[in-house]
Amino acid sequence: xxxxxxxxxxxxxxxxxxxxxxxxxxxxxxxxxxxxxxxxxxxxxxxxxxxxxxxxxxxxxxxxxxxxxxxxxxxxxxxxxxxxxxxxxxxxxxxxxxxxxxxxxxxxxxxxxxxxxxxxxxxxxxxxxxxxxxxxxxxxxxxxxxxxxxxxx
Ligand SMILES: [Ca+2]
Numbered sequence: 001x002x003x004x005x006x007x008x009x010x011x012x013x014x015x016x017x018x019x020x021x022x023x024x025x026x027x028x029x030x031x032x033x034x035x036x037x038x039x040x041x042x043x044x045x046x047x048x049x050x051x052x053x054x055x056x057x058x059x060x061x062x063x064x065x066x067x068x069x070x071x072x073x074x075x076x077x078x079x080x081x082x083x084x085x086x087x088x089x090x091x092x093x094x095x096x097x098x099x100x101x102x103x104x105x106x107x108x109x110x111x112x113x114x115x116x117x118x119x120x121x122x123x124x125x126x127x128x129x130x131x132x133x134x135x136x137x138x139x140x141x142x143x144x145x146x147x148x149x150x151x152x153x
Contacts, residue, residue, distance in 0.1 A: 021058040023072060023112060026153035028055065031116040037123075043148040044128050044138060049073065050147065051133035057115070058108045070107035073119040074133065075100070080118055081107050 023031075025046060032045055052074040053059050061069040067078035075081050081104040100118040107115055128134045 021056045021110075023055050023057055025055070025150060028072070028112070028116075029150045029153040031112045032120065034113065035116045035120040037116070037120050039150075041123070041128075042150050043143045044134065046148040046150060047138035047143055048128060048131050048134040051137040052131055057110060057112055060108060068104070070104045071115050072112055073107075073115050074131070075104075075107050075115065075118055075122075077104050080122065
């Protein structure tokens with residue numbers, strides 16, 4: 001291997017390391033719109049994703065109660081992924097069907113379509129309060145920030 005090849009290899013590893021596992025803001029916007037999310041909710045969504053996963057789709061987080069959160073929307077295995085039992089509430093029983101019950105491994109892959117599908121249905125069922133990342137960080141003042149501008153998407 002000559003010096004040029006070594007440098008090229010190092011660059012490839014660095015690029016993969018910095019970009020791997022992360023989605024752009026507009027990729028998230030497009031995935032959410034495709035699942036019916038309204039633009040009037042989009043700043044909330046972007047704040048939620050920024051605080052739940054920092055736009056990384058391959059992250060997991062172990063909760064104090066023993067459940068685990070998966071992926072860009074941090075869907076947990078207590079109420080959603082891998083859980084096909086149906087919920088206890090009459091309004092939201094469909095949450096665990098038609099996709100939200102997908103294997104948790106599909107919530108940390110690079111295809112965020114099923115993640116967005118499930119997240120939009122959870123939001124339509126329970127609102128954004130289901131996500132502590134949103135509850136604790138996404139005040140109306142916070143949502144004004146240019147970080148959450150999405151007009152170019
Ligand atoms: Ca996925």
